[in-house]
Amino acid sequence: MFKNLSDRLERSFKILKGEGRITEINIAETLKDVRRALLDADVNYKVAKSFTDTVKQKALGQNVINALKPKELMIKIVHDELTSLMGGQEAPLNLSGNPTVILMSGLQGSGKTTFSGKLAKKLKSSKGKRPLLVAADVYRPAAIEQLKVLGESIGVPVYTEDGNKDAVQIALNGIAEAKRNHQDLVIIDTAGRLAVDEEMMREIEAIKNAVKPQETLFVVDSMTGQDAVNTAREFNERLDFNGVVLTKLDGDTRGGAALSIRSVVEKPIKYIGTGEKLEDIQEFNPEGMASRILGMGDIVELAKRAQELYDQKEAERLQEKIKKNKFDFDDFLNQIHQIKKMGNIKELASMIPGVGKVIKDIDIDDSAFTSIEAMINSMTPYERHNPEVLNQSRRQRIAKGSGTSIQAVNKFVKQFEDTRKMMRAASNMKNPMKMMNQLKQARSQRRF
Structure with missing residues (x-):
């Protein structure tokens, strides 16, 4: 994940290695290399320039204190700014409503159907939800079959209507079915569409207006880089979605979408897909992602995954x-x-x-x-x-x-x-710290 960007940033910071303090000369050279690394990762040019300008402003004039070297200080500033660039903090799903309705939107091939199954599985196991998947892609029969297979593999029912080509009605009927069966979560998988396809865009708008979802998510393939950001902007103008899902983040992605999309559309990244397995999904944490980009690990995400499986x-x-x-x-x-x-x-x-x-x-x-x-x-x-x-x-x-x-x-x-x-x-060792303190006390009393 972001291997090339991580390597480039690491090389950029080496420029400051051995320097006694941050100066306008050495920081200019470092940030020039950082900007190149971001652009090579397909980050939006305006975003990359604004980012490096902010880092420069915060770094100049700071004294290197508390044993922090210039390189370490620069990494800290870049880490904080990367975190801010990607949203600052996690943006949890709105799970209110009975049932909660989540509407999926995006281009064909972005991974909407697979993500719908992943999300249903995750919310079923981590939140105790009783989900229903609704197949509202009336144009691609393979998508309906794919959703059925996914639903069966995770033990989640799938609502379909053979022969009905009215996606709005299917979505409404699916919600009614969920209410009858006391299911508290409905995930509606819709057809992939292009922003330039006016008829298809009117359809997804009609679905959203009819079902009034708690969450409308825009699912995008992160490997498409700036194309993903541009598409997100166009969809957001029509749908005003609540958040973004980046799929295929485990692939040979350059990271541009993850670093640019929040600034361009001003909507948070809520989830990322990190692999082909149904378990390969996680809430997007800007601070943790910034740490991983800079090669600092993500112990919070590791602990979270362990906690979800803890019995x-x-x-x-x-x-x-x-x-x-x-x-x-x-x-x-x-x-x-x-x-x-x-x-x-x-x-x-x-x-x-x-x-x-x-x-x-x-x-x-x-x-x-x-x-x-x-x-x-x-x-x-x-x-x-x-x-x-x-x-x-x-x-x-x-x-x-x-x-x-x-x-x-x-x-x-x-x-x-x-x-x-x-x-x-x-x-x-029931309480190792207590045992150590007792041992120290005993040694003190016996004077050995």
């Missing part, structure tokens, strides 16, 4: 097993599945401050767990519950069954045992 009862059960040294291979396998639900492994790792730069050129994907899962799945239920019984003959059978080597099995079993010991030791 108090399961955590307590696992804690008891760890204390009793009963943590087994089934538990380990379950933890792998939980991690994979959080998203792409490399993306997760890049959210840890300092790790993104280290692994940027390393190919990491979900297949990193494949051999481990194969080894555990090649064990008998008895072996998975009793790791200590894995003698040499059992390990040889597991290696053969999983298509790995005996060396790989031995290495994994040792790593598992080491992990189990560390987890047990950590669980026995």
Whole structure:
């Protein structure tokens, strides 16, 4: 995500490395390079110029204090301005209304239908919503079938009407269906359209006027760069939408749409799509995105994803097993599945401050767990519950069954045992800070 832009900005800041203070000369050179990096990332020219002018104004005359070096100070100023440029703070969905109605709009191929399924799944799991997907694309039968498949895969019903070509009526009937079935969320997937297609634009306006949605979202492919921003402006003039959804942000995108769209249309980015899986969706956080662009990670998003999957009862059960040294291979396998639900492994790792730069050129994907899962799945239920019984003959059978080597099995079993010991030791430290304070007090009293 934004790899090229991150690399260019990092090179720009190196100009200030070793400088004792910020001057008009060295900041001019740095910001000239920053502006080039932004333009190469397809950021709107006026936005890029305004951004660097603001950074220059804030940086000049500042004293480098509290051990901050000029480079560090510049990174902080750029981080703060990037955050402001992208909206400053998260813009949550308006989930009022019974049911809440969310209307999707955008160009054909922007990812509206897939995002509709992703959003339904997310709000169902994170907010406890009971969604209904409404197929109001009356021009493309494949879109209706795609929505049906998505709905079935996430356990969400899909409202369709065979033969009806009135998208407005289908949308209204879908809302009525949701009310009858006590569903509190309706997501209406509409046909893709061009802003220059007057008839199609009148249709989406008519749908919005009829259903009066709590949220009208403009879904746009972030890989289209400035075209995405221009299209957003045209749609906003007709629809006055509430927010933007950037899809395909995991692709070879230059970042221009994410950095320009908020300034140009003055509407917040609400969600981003970060992959092909139905879990690859997240609320857009300007501060976290600024940190990721500058290679500083995004620990807040990482914690948020973990929290969404957190199960108090399961955590307590696992804690008891760890204390009793009963943590087994089934538990380990379950933890792998939980991690994979959080998203792409490399993306997760890049959210840890300092790790993104280290692994940027390393190919990491979900297949990193494949051999481990194969080894555990090649064990008998008895072996998975009793790791200590894995003698040499059992390990040889597991290696053969999983298509790995005996060396790989031995290495994994040792790593598992080491992990189990560390987890047990950590669980026995009920309050490590309190224990440390007690130890210090005892040493003070005994004078040693």
